[in-house]
Amino acid sequence: MKRIIAPIAAALLLLAANASAQTFKAPSPEGWVRTSATQRQSEFPKMNNKGEYWFRFRAPETAKDVKVNFAGQDIPAQKDAEGYWNVIATSPKVGFQLYSIVIDGVKYNDPGSEVVYCNGWAGYIEVPSPDDDYYLMRNVPHGEVREHYFWCDVEKTWRRVYVYTPADYETNFSKRYPVLYLQHGAGEMEQEWVHSGFAAIIADNLIAEGKIEPMIIVMNNDFVYRPGDTRGRLAMSPTYSENFDQMLIYESIPDIDKSYRTIADPQHRAMAGLSMGGMLTNSVGLHHTDMFAYYGILSGGTVSEPDIIRKDIVKLVFETCGELEYPDRIKNDVDKLNAMGINAKYYVSPGTAHEWQTWRRSLHEFLPMLFK
């Protein structure tokens, strides 16, 4: 039966689709340029100086409902005369905004986009923000970001850690540096503070302005590496590392102090993280207040056990979140900590939620408070 019905059904469906198709009329190409995240071999997505983004891509001929999900919006796509689907949209939000192609309810990456790891690999748009000058690359000396490996005995595997060293690290061999241990959130990996968060550019710019001490920034992965034969690759497990405390405190920190010219004392060591990384700062870092003098909890809740904080060592607890998260909670917590004699401060990112723009701004506020 299928051999008879299928062609008839397909023909009827095509007729119906054509009857309803709105043909996309492309705007004049003038003023449209590729976005900063359009991958090298693609012409789209493009943007113009009116803040519009133009997505253009193929979908299967069978597709009925084609959308772009961009910055939290589902926007219907229209087919053009060449058979490509198009969306032109603005963003209600600034900064780093993910987007996907949605075909009859199933999400795919646009092959035209660069990718970041955010709960899987995803395409994105960098929406300009009035305050974003601090994370744009300037003509200043640039540090390096290193893929560094260390053997983790508790997990019986090598681990990869990203290490930012400031520009003068390779020229001033007698100098030693303080260290910030900086963790990502549950959706990310060790590279995303650099690739999505612009941590290296933010540090480079602040150092060039003389606003911060040159420092090393160490970015470990929150999760467990899969042991065994992974064909030359360090493959991640979906599991949160139960050994995170052991890995960070007793394996990564000694490795960093051995491998780099650090100042290996608590007054020159900080720990911070975003979301799950902030929770790790709370649950692991603040249980070692003999190790770190500075803490940053970015969109990661409040301090759960303030009584364990050693006031003779800890110089700062910094709490941040987006204005659309829970600003009152962190304000109240900071008041409570200050009343206990612990130096605490907070920062609320205007107009943002649980997203990279909050964490970029939070890092930019946090770094100048460190190691003073």
Added chain:
Amino acid sequence: MKRIIAPIAAALLLLAANASAQTFKAPSPEGWVRTSATQRQSEFPKMNNKGEYWFRFRAPETAKDVKVNFAGQDIPAQKDAEGYWNVIATSPKVGFQLYSIVIDGVKYNDPGSEVVYCNGWAGYIEVPSPDDDYYLMRNVPHGEVREHYFWCDVEKTWRRVYVYTPADYETNFSKRYPVLYLQHGAGEMEQEWVHSGFAAIIADNLIAEGKIEPMIIVMNNDFVYRPGDTRGRLAMSPTYSENFDQMLIYESIPDIDKSYRTIADPQHRAMAGLSMGGMLTNSVGLHHTDMFAYYGILSGGTVSEPDIIRKDIVKLVFETCGELEYPDRIKNDVDKLNAMGINAKYYVSPGTAHEWQTWRRSLHEFLPMLFK
């Protein structure tokens, strides 16, 4: 009319599809483990020790023809009771194999996979190879791979270059190192010699075996960076760099010699590349035989102007390709070069074509010949 026809057509099509559907029967889960390139948050793809790969993913309800394109094969997918599409397949080829989901002729990445840049971002499988021990991560000292930036005056932009430094670079501060400049092919970017080619692991293993001199490996991008405001990102252009000669010879090499402890003479400098990178070695490197004593052309053709090679400086021209490419051409060219008094050698990778397994093996053959 559409309001009447569309539901009827959809119902008929569903009937036809159901009539033809073969329901996928999942094998026993025993013995299936996630592949080395299954991304952290995904359970699939999986592999077993019989060399089978199991892909499982969502497709739109409207999809009629769902396939996986894997290692050059188009394999029809089958739906399971939970609505996921499945393919279980073996690979006819070893090593690094790309794969895509193909929905009614349109390719997408499987959200379950890690990605590499190969003519756009793509999912992949590492198929074990009997000879692949040289690129598996061992318990040996590991070098670092650095994201290094330099200002390129001819392009009026910062450029990112990947720099491998050997394990003892950070412990032996009086030591200086030879340098290999290593270029990617037309489909890749500066990171892919490390991420797809395992260049750092191959070097680490050979150094640990005492088979090569510890060296620095510098990996520039073949293409032009897009100038202007790219929101903190270095965005690539699709265009081959007409200024590659100027960029590499007069800007990158002096920057590397200034930024790292190199031995800055031609006897301690090599240039090599795969495919387009081999052509650049030919068209740019061999036009500066006062700069490099060693050349590697991997799947990049033959030497176009042997007469310009300075025999007093050049110690080796190494040509390689896959057995399925053009082995006779490189054998003949190497004979010709030797007859001219130029020391030339070749290597043919057994059973492979224009692909990473050829280039991994070629690098593994090439490194021990350098700086002797």
